[in-house]
Amino acid sequence: MGMSFRPRRPGKPTEKSQAELDEMVRRMKGEQTAPANYREQSLKIHGWICAKCGREFELHNLHLLTVHHRDGNHDFNPPDGSNWENLCVYCHEDEHSRSLLGDYLQGENGRKNR
Template sequence: MKKIDTAKLDRIVGEARRAADERSQGYRERALKLFPWVCGRCAREFTRANVRELTVHHRDHDHHNNPPDGSNWELLCIYCHDNEHQRELEAQNYSEVSEEKRQAATHSPFAGLKSLLEGDGEQD
């Protein structure tokens, strides 16, 4: 029978615990501990079986802004998270269009309405 190297086992277990502690300090793990497992947009509820589909969205879009209270995070399902980022991209693209290309509407459908209403009252 082989002799068990307890020192090696202790080292492996210690490394695994340290790695787990480091992972738990990540913003996703912290957010999952802080907030209920519900999408902030569509209200879909999550369990351990499908929590991988729940993502952490940074409200200010800065992935380095991770306050300990989670005030810059919201949990979103992968679909709502993709939609949120698509909306942000579209907003950026729209703002890049120069003001010269954005022209105000010039047609005024009710321009002559007052004169028609104040007319002599005759109808055609």
């Protein structure tokens, strides 16, 4: 079922009190499992260098250095950084595309495509 962009039916708008809004924000923040600053933590632990190609980064291009979750689980963020590795955007893309290529070459049933 698609999303409707029709205006709401006339009637009394449902307004929330400030206390209800504050509680909603607290609940939503509590549901976040990954620390918001795991990128900062990873940069401090592993340095400003790509773990795959060895490219070093400076402040002006640091946005090109990303955090890769080794086990693929973005919710698993141990404070020691054992599930992270800093990869440049190019190596990060390569890391994620490897499994796609392997799946394609193996085919759905495990036999190689010809």
